[in-house]
Each structure stands twice: as structure tokens, then as C-alpha cells.
């Protein structure tokens with residue numbers, strides 16, 4: 029359901045446009061300024077650590093980056109446009125583009141020089157906006173400014189104590205936006221802010237050349253206690269930037285107090301005594317538990333530390349280095365460690381010691397840790413007066429978790445999604461441009477992207493969902509305990525990684541249908557009375573795990589089509605429970621649910637009741653987890669009862685759906701999606717349509733009447749069985765469904781239908797994969813003029829082998845890509861669309877080596893392109909989205925590629 033990203037994110041330097049997108053992401057920010065080079069390395073490391081290399085950056089980030097970094101400055105664009113206009117042939121265009129790239133590089137170099145002069149950490153991509161602002165605004169006066177700002181680098185902490193002014197960059201970062209602290213250097217609640225952050229109240233545009241004057245005239249908020257004053261040796265007296273005692277101390281802009289202060293401690297105590305709502309479950313490891321539960325600990329992170337260190341090794345290192353700390357946590361494979369300190373003194377001591385330590389030539393830097401998304405949200409609520417002042421409640425509602433956009437009007441939701449998709453599309457242009465090898469001509473679509481605000485193709489907007497509320501035909505309810513310990517059937521309030529296992533009823537979730545809500549309530553009543561325990565994620569014990577409610581509409585008559593069939597799948601773990609007890613419990617369950625459904629007003633349809641046995645730890649049951657269909661008391665007996673599937677309708681077609689088969693959760697919006705994909709695929713009776721990842725055959729079958737033949741590929745065998753049955757149910761005879769992973773058969777199927785003569789081309793893939801279909805005469809393959817693929821892969825996107833097959837089979841001229849995950853679409857599109865060096869003739873390109881684990885999708889895609897044999901790339905032609913998931917941030921994207 030809702031998948032959260034990594035818990036920790038890495039320093040991103042301020043950019044107003046990033047802030048909104050970042051709101052929901054915890055961050056780690058720079059406490060001190062390491063040298064530029066170090067920062068660059070850190071940034072790379074950081075991005076990797078956070079699992080968010082460029083292709084996973086938020087839309088807002090990329091927007092700003094598009095504007096400030098990757099697209100050349102306006103005037104350059106203009107001049108290139110003019111030059112381009114004069115050039116008569118592609119060769120010349122390429123030269124111009126080459127120049128443009130060079131000029132941008134030169135510009136960047138100059139900017140980095142400025143940054144170096146300022147002792148700035150500008151090597152990171154994120155800092156480019158201010159960098160460019162500098163270079164553009166200050167081109168003329170650069171030398172003058174340089175001279176003024178040169179000087180020895182002084183650590184912020186030392187500066188604070190010595191009363192020295194901060195270097196210009198710090199001032200700039202802090203003052204980037206009017207009245208707002210820049211995200212990149214802001215501190216978390218519980219962390220002292222740097223002086224510059226507190227002062228950050230004026231716009232950089234307003235900065236006169238003598239920055240120090242301005243800075244000193246801005247009133248300071250003393251939100252951190254002075255540790256020197258506490259020890260009785262602060263020599264700054266009234267001029268000190270830190271609070272001398274509680275009386276001088278002010279709350280931070282986020283409403284929290286310096287955690288070492290009495291105020292913070294007493295607030296924390298109050299929160300405990302007033303029985304503060306704790307949604308936090310016991311967390312996975314002792315270290316995590318320590319880290320999160322030590323109330324007074326100041327949380328910091330260290331970077332970089334050895335990737336292979338275990339927590340024990342980190343502990344050993346800190347102890348041997350005489351670093352005092354309360355708790356520490358490090359995951360193997362990451363270069364960031366989290367350390368909890370008792371007070372500021374311990375932090376200062378650690379900084380001093382670690383400052384002298386280097387790791388692979390880098391200093392180990394102590395950085396702040398920003399709150400995680402929901403902690404931040406709680407503190408934002410406090411800021412807006414909606415929360416209890418001074419108390420970090422960590423409260424998250426079920427709507428925050430499940431329908432985060434539900435508070436917006438539907439129009440606003442669509443417009444937000446439109447904006448996000450535009451950013452993804454722009455990143456396709458940028459990433460493709462970046463991936464162009466030396467001497468490769470820029471394709472026309474990339475050249476025109478520059479005139480279209482960076483869009484690689486026209487974006488035709490987001491189609492609204494016909495049904496906005498209660499649209500889901502499938503809901504997966506967790507069975508667990510609510511905050512107060514009551515057994516509950518609903519949604520988990522956060523992820524297990526966040527330490528949250530509390531479950532809340534789905535009553536406020538706008539995407540859940542009333543039927544699903546009713547069944548959740550019915551089932552909740554049953555398990556509350558059951559003697560068998562509910563599943564406990566902390567010790568992986570319990571019986572009742574999950575309730576899945578699937579609904580099927582009667583013949584489609586738009587939004588008013590009634591729900592005719594309902595399937596309940598109850599996931600259990602019967603380990604250690606006597607089988608007789610289990611069967612008795614199943615009987616009781618069937619009786620309770622069927623009686624309650626019949627007694628409801630109006631009565632609830634219930635046509636299939638299935639138990640899925642899953643004994644593993646992970647939430648997701650394997651495809652072969654045993655399923656048992658239970659008889660439903662009082663249900664009409666038919667030849668195939670108990671029934672283990674339901675039916676839904678798309679248009680006039682009827683679809684059988686097995687318990688584990690995929691079916692789009694918003695049937696009415698899916699209808700629009702498939703028809704759009706069909707229109708864009710330009711289907712004719714002479715078309716062979718590959719429906720890649722076909723599920724129950726929805727796309728192929730709904731378009732079968734418009735093509736000569738459909739070949740569907742799907743790895744879930746029961747979905748393939750459904751697809752074959754669905755062809756039969758709807759009297760469709762021109763479809764063949766292959767039960768296999770697409771990566772195992774894509775190439776052989778393409779060969780079979782495009783290049784091989786009749787009877788040839790039946791390769792190993794065919795033998796080992798079962799197939800079924802209505803037009804299955806292998807020796808009589810029909811040839812088609814037009815070969816088209818519609819791919820609708822899972823969230824991870826297409827397998828590289830499938831991408832390669834699609835790219836290399838140039839008979840395939842049109843490809844419609846449907847995606848529920850813009851990030852994987854982006855990575856796949858880069859692989860399909862990047863022009864290759866004609867000398868890419870060997871397949872022995874350099875692999876990503878040991879770094880592959882840390883590369884994002886686009887990075888890996890680019891790496892694979894080095895090995896891709898020369899082939900005509902696809903060109904993005906148009907894009908559109910269909911909103912299948914109102915009230916959430918997701919939607920389905922459709923993109924047409926041609927060549």
C-alpha cells in the first residue's frame with residue numbers, strides 16, 4: 029500500500045521550490061561546513077545512501093534544478109536558438125548543442141570557482157541555484173566580492189564563540205528566502221540552530237555587498253543554550269549568540285525547545301504524565317529502540333563511516349576514540365551512523381575528537397538529523413496552533429497514511445499530479461541529454477524540448493477518475509491493534525520502519541468503498557471475540573493477519589453499476605495452532621461474516637470467502653501461498669461452489685479474477701486508461717499487439733476487436749488462467765496468453781512474430797513456458813504489418829532484458845508504456861530513447877562494478893546503455909496520465925514512444 033522512502037535523507041541545500049516536496053521527508057543537514065571536495069563526495073554518498081540518486085528526486089527538486097542547473101541560462105538558450113536557426117543541417121546543430129553544453133560547463137566552472145573562494149560547499153548539485161544567482165548577478169563585481177570574502181575557514185561553532193561573522197555562503201544559505209529558514213541548514217527540533225539560521229530573515233536579493241553590516245543588524249533569537257556559559261567561562265557576555273540561561277532562551281520556529289533546557293525536559297515529563305499518545309511500536313532492533321527511546325539524547329549523525337561496519341564496530345570505534353555517547357545505530361551497507369548524545373557537551377567533545385579523524389581521506393563530520401516526515405508534520409501542526417505546544421506528539425492519522433491528498437479539492441489534487449508528472453517528463457529530457465555519449469547527435473525531440481520548457485513531448489494532462497470517493501475495488505486491511513491496544517481491522521498508521529504498527533479503522537478514508545468499510549467492521553467484531561491472537565509484527569506471532577476485500581461490478585453502466593460480487597480473502601498464520609481449533613475458527617468466521625452481511629441494510633453481497641495461509645515474516649504472501657475456499661453458509665449452491673474468484677466488468681467485457689491476480693483497483697478509471705492506450709497504439713486489423721504484463725488479459729482483451737492478434741505475457745499463472753477464461757467468456761478468439769516472466773520470452777516471441785519464418789523461431793523459451801490461447805497454431809504464424817507493444821509492468825518497471833528486446837527489435841515501431849511509478853518509467857524511457865554511439869558494437873561494455881547497489885534506476889539504465897548494441901532509439905511522442913488513485917499522490921502515466 030503506502031510505501032515510505034528511506035527514513036533518513038541527506039543534506040539538501042536550500043531551495044524554496046524543494047521545500048514543499050521535501051516536507052514529507054526527513055533530512056540530515058550540515059552542522060558544519062566540510063571542505064568543498066569532501067562535500068561533493070558526501071553528496072554522492074548521501075544520495076546513494078538515501079537510495080535517491082537523481083531519478084528519485086522529487087518533482088519539485090527537479091523543477092528547480094531544471095530551471096537553475098541543467099537548462100542553460102536564458103540568454104544562452106536564446107543565442108543557441110538563433111545559431112540553430114542559422115544552421116542548415118544536423119551536423120551544425122550538433123556543434124551548436126556541443127557549444128551550449130561547453131558553455132554551460134564553463135559557466136559551472138566559474139561558479140564553482142566563486143564557491144571555492146567563498147569556502148562554499150557548492151560542489152553539490154542542490155546548491156546550484158544560489159550559485160547561479162551569484163554568478164549571474166555578481167558577474168561584474170565578482171572579483172571585488174571574492175577579495176572581501178577570502179579568509180581562513182572557521183568552523184561555525186568556533187565562529188559563534190569567537191564572535192566572528194560567518195562566511196558569505198553561510199549567510200546566503202541562511203538568508204536564501206524571505207522570512208524562512210533554508211531547509212538545507214535548518215536544524216531539527218531538539219537541535220541547536222546555527223547563528224545564521226536564526227538570523228535568516230532577509231532575502232539574498234536585498235543583500236548589499238557588505239553583508240556583515242546587514243547580518244549584525246538583524247535581531248537574534250537565542251534558541252540554544254550556551255554551553256560555555258553553563259561552565260561559567262563564556263567570554264562574549266551580552267554579545268554571545270547563545271542563550272545565557274533559561275530566561276534568555278526562546279523556542280525555535282518549529283515550536284520546540286533546546287532539548288538540554290529545563291523547559292524541554294519539563295515538557296517531555298508533562299507529556300509522559302498526561303499519557304501522551306504513543307503510536308510508536310517496539311522497534312526492530314535494540315539499537316533502534318535505544319536510539320528512539322532515550323528522551324534526552326541529542327541525535328546526530330556521523331558521515332562518512334565505514335560502509336561495512338556493524339553497529340558493534342561503530343560502538344567500538346567511538347569507545348576507543350573516547351567519544352562519549354548514549355547510544356548509536358548503524359546499518360551495515362550505509363556510510364551514515366546515528367549517534368545519540370546526552371547533552372551539548374558530549375556533542376562538542378565528539379566533534380572535537382572526530383575532527384581529527386579521517387576516513388578514506390574524509391573528515392568524519394557530525395551532522396544534524398532532521399525529523400522524519402510525520403514528526404515534522406506534527407510539529408508543523410503545533411506551529412499552526414493545531415497541536416499541543418511544545419509536545420512532539422508523533423500522531424499520524426489514518427488519512428495521513430492512506431489518503432494524504434484527501435484534504436485537497438479534487439481539482440487541486442489533479443493540478444498537483446499534473447505538476448509532478450511534468451517534472452518527471454522534464455527529467456527524461458535532462459537525463460537523456462546527460463547520457464549522450466561524445467559525438468552523438470542530439471535527437472530532434474531533445475532539441476525541441478528546450479523550446480518546450482524541457483518537456484520531451486507534449487503532455488496532455490491528467491484524466492480525472494469517474495468516481496472520486498470509494499473507488500477502490502480492492503482493499504487490504506491489516507489486522508492488528510489500535511493505539512489503545514484494541515484489536516482493529518484497518519490501515520497501519522505508518523510503516524514498520526518508522527516504528528509504527530498501530531492500526532486505525534478505515535472509516536475516514538475517502539478511497540475505501542462503503543462495502544469494504546462494512547466488511548472491515550464486521551470482521552473486526554469477529555476477531556475481537558476470537559480466542560486466536562492477532563498478528564504481532566514485532567515478534568512475528570499471531571494468527572489473524574490480513575483481510576482483503578475485493579469487489580466486482582455488474583455489467584458496466586458507469587458510476588452507477590452496482591457491486592454484485594464480493595470476495596473476502598483472510599490471511600492467517602496457523603503455525604502452532606491445533607488444526608481442529610483452526611477449522612472450528614474458520615466455520616465460526618464464515619457463519620459470523622455471512623450472517624452479518626445478510627443482516628446489513630442493504631444486505632452486502634458476499635460470493636467468495638477464502639483463507640490464505642502465510643507463515644512468513646514479510647507482509648506479502650508468496651504467489652504460491654496455499655488458498656482454501658470456504659463454503660459460505662446460506663449461499664446458493666452451484667457446481668463450482670465454494671467459489672474462488674469474482675467477476676468484474678470493463679466496458680461490456682466480463683473478467684474473472686482469481687484471489688492473487690492483479691486487477692486495477694479503480695475499474696472505471698482503468699476503462700479510460702485502456703481505451704487511451706488503445707487509441708495511442710493506432711491499432712488496425714493488421715496489428716499484432718503485445719500485451720506485456722497482461723494480468724487477467726484486460727488490455728489485450730479490451731482491444732482485441734481492434735487488432736489482428738494479441739499476445740499477452742504474464743508471470744502469474746492464475747492470472748493467465750483467468751485471461752484465457754476471460755477470452756472464452758467474451759468469445760474472443762484472436763488472443764494468445766503466455767504464462768512466463770516477460771524477460772524469459774520477450775525476445776523469442778518478438779523473433780517468432782517478426783523475423784522467423786513459419787515454424788522457426790520457437791526457442792527454448794516456448795518449451796519451458798506454458799501458454800494457452802485461442803489462436804495457437806505454431807506452424808501457422810500469421811505475419812502482421814504493424815507490431816505494437818503495450819507494456820504495463822509492476823512498480824519496478826520492465827526487466828532490462830525486456831527493454832533490450834524491445835529496443836533491438838526495430839520492427840516494433842510503436843510502444844505504449846503504462847506506468848504506476850514515474851521513477852521506473854523514467855529509467856526505462858532513458859534506456860529506450862537514448863541514442864547510442866554507433867561504435868557500441870561489442871556487448872562488453874563496462875559494468876557498474878561494485879557500485880551497482882548504490883545506483884538508482886537511471887544510473888543503472890545509463891550503465892546498461894554502454895553495453896547495448898547500436899539500435900534505433902525510440903522517441904517520446906506524447907504523454908498523459910489517468911488518475912486511478914484520487915486522494916493519494918499516485919496516478920497512472922501513459923506514454924507513447926515511436927521510432
Ligand SMILES: C[S@@+](CC[C@H](N)C(=O)[O-])C[C@H]1O[C@@H](n2cnc3c(N)ncnc32)[C@H](O)[C@@H]1O
Nearest residue numbers: 690721722723726742743744769770820821822
Ligand atoms: C501493473 S500489473 C498490470 C496488469 C494488467 N495489465 C492490468 O492492467 O490488469 C503488472 C502485472 O505484471 C505482472 N508481472 C510482474 N512481473 C512480471 C514479469 N517479470 N513478467 C511478466 N509479468 C510480470 C504482475 O503479475 C501483474 O499482473
